[in-house]
Amino acid sequence: MPRQRGWWKRRLRGRGCRLTVPRQAILELLSKSSEHLSAEDIYFKVKKIYPAIGLTTVYRTLELLVNMGVVSKFDFGDGRARYELAANSEDEENHHHHLICTSCGKVINYTDFVNQEKELIEKTENKLATKYNFEINNHQIQFYGICPNCKK
Amino acid sequence: MPRQRGWWKRRLRGRGCRLTVPRQAILELLSKSSEHLSAEDIYFKVKKIYPAIGLTTVYRTLELLVNMGVVSKFDFGDGRARYELAANSEDEENHHHHLICTSCGKVINYTDFVNQEKELIEKTENKLATKYNFEINNHQIQFYGICPNCKK
DNA sequence: TTTGCTATTGAAAATCATTTTCATAAACAT
DNA sequence: ATGTTTATGAAAATGATTTTCAATAGCAAA
Numbered sequence: 001m002p003r004q005r006g007w008w009k010r011r012l013r014g015r016g017c018r019l020t021v022p023r024q025a026i027l028e029l030l031s032k033s034s035e036h037l038s039a040e041d042i043y044f045k046v047k048k049i050y051p052a053i054g055l056t057t058v059y060r061t062l063e064l065l066v067n068m069g070v071v072s073k074f075d076f077g078d079g080r081a082r083y084e085l086a087a088n089s090e091d092e093e094n095h096h097h098h099l100i101c102t103s104c105g106k107v108i109n110y111t112d113f114v115n116q117e118k119e120l121i122e123k124t125e126n127k128l129a130t131k132y133n134f135e136i137n138n139h140q141i142q143f144y145g146i147c148p149n150c151k152k
Numbered sequence: 153m154p155r156q157r158g159w160w161k162r163r164l165r166g167r168g169c170r171l172t173v174p175r176q177a178i179l180e181l182l183s184k185s186s187e188h189l190s191a192e193d194i195y196f197k198v199k200k201i202y203p204a205i206g207l208t209t210v211y212r213t214l215e216l217l218v219n220m221g222v223v224s225k226f227d228f229g230d231g232r233a234r235y236e237l238a239a240n241s242e243d244e245e246n247h248h249h250h251l252i253c254t255s256c257g258k259v260i261n262y263t264d265f266v267n268q269e270k271e272l273i274e275k276t277e278n279k280l281a282t283k284y285n286f287e288i289n290n291h292q293i294q295f296y297g298i299c300p301n302c303k304k
Numbered sequence: 305t306t307t308g309c310t311a312t313t314g315a316a317a318a319t320c321a322t323t324t325t326c327a328t329a330a331a332c333a334t
Numbered sequence: 335a336t337g338t339t340t341a342t343g344a345a346a347a348t349g350a351t352t353t354t355c356a357a358t359a360g361c362a363a364a
Contacts, residue, residue, distance in 0.1 A: 145288035
């Protein structure tokens with residue numbers, strides 16, 4: 001089932017964080033976007049509905065949300081971080097991995113095959129957790145290559 | 153079988169690149185190190201045996217080696233890139249994935265379970281290549297969590 | 305509702321890894 | 335040995351992200 005609008009309010013408050021307009025605007029945007037956005041992307045998009053927003057606040061909010069596990073941060077190798085709403089257990093729809101073109105930087109989210117990966121990932125996660133005594137709470141899988149356009 | 157000393161000479165020359173002292177010093181260092189080093193780490197280590205080295209040259213050489221596929225570049229989320237000698241087909245010993253502590257930044261190379269992953273990775277790689285018409289030539293798998301020290 | 309405390313904000317300045325510029329030096333083909 | 339490039343290193347430039355700091359806005363309590 002998809003997440004309800006405003007589900008993050010409790011989570012923020014639970015952490016003793018305030019429910020501010022900029023934070024809500026950023027979360028609202030992220031939950032509508034299916035793309036991996038840079039901080040600047042988010043800044044400009046939020047600016048359209050809340051012009052007073054500052055880039056600093058975007059960075060700060062993203063850091064907070066990443067720490068809360070609400071947002072995932074990625075590096076696709078072009079020198080700027082990308083952010084997306086994290087998948088959660090109630091809403092698996094959003095879980096995907098990335099396919100990145102090292103020539104033009106294009107990124108494809110693929111959800112195919114993720115189920116087959118899932119079992120192995122879980123096993124590995126458990127084994128690693130035991131062997132290295134880590135508390136594992138996330139993973140990333142990325143494939144790098146050349147996209148159809150750049151092959152031409 | 154381990155790679156022979158100086159194996160990179162042909163590869164550089166084959167690309168029309170010159171075999172310079174700084175490049176050799178950097179490669180020599182990388183082939184001795186089992187760790188994931190930042191550009192600055194490499195700079196200081198090489199400086200001990202070749203004091204004239206410049207940080208700029210380190211960056212340039214690393215970029216070249218990454219493009220050649222000799223070195224792999226990683227991002228562990230602390231704002232600086234890490235480099236290690238890439239695994240190659242003759243020498244599988246070096247193939248591993250990463251387990252990263254999001255609290256202190258500690259990184260563990262794990263080679264366990266990589267064989268089991270391998271089959272799945274190859275399958276996925278083929279399927280993705282077909283479906284998205286990508287020419288895939290690399291992948292990264294990273295687990296994130298809290299290390300034993302930071303759990304305390 | 306009003307008040308007061310404190311977290312949050314935005315602008316500007318600071319930071320820090322990485323790149324670019326440019327004049328000099330070192331490879332290496334001849 | 336020589337000449338042509340490619341490669342180098344220092345310094346300056348870049349660009350994403352952080353920090354600083356005074357002003358603002360959430361929200362708990364009255």
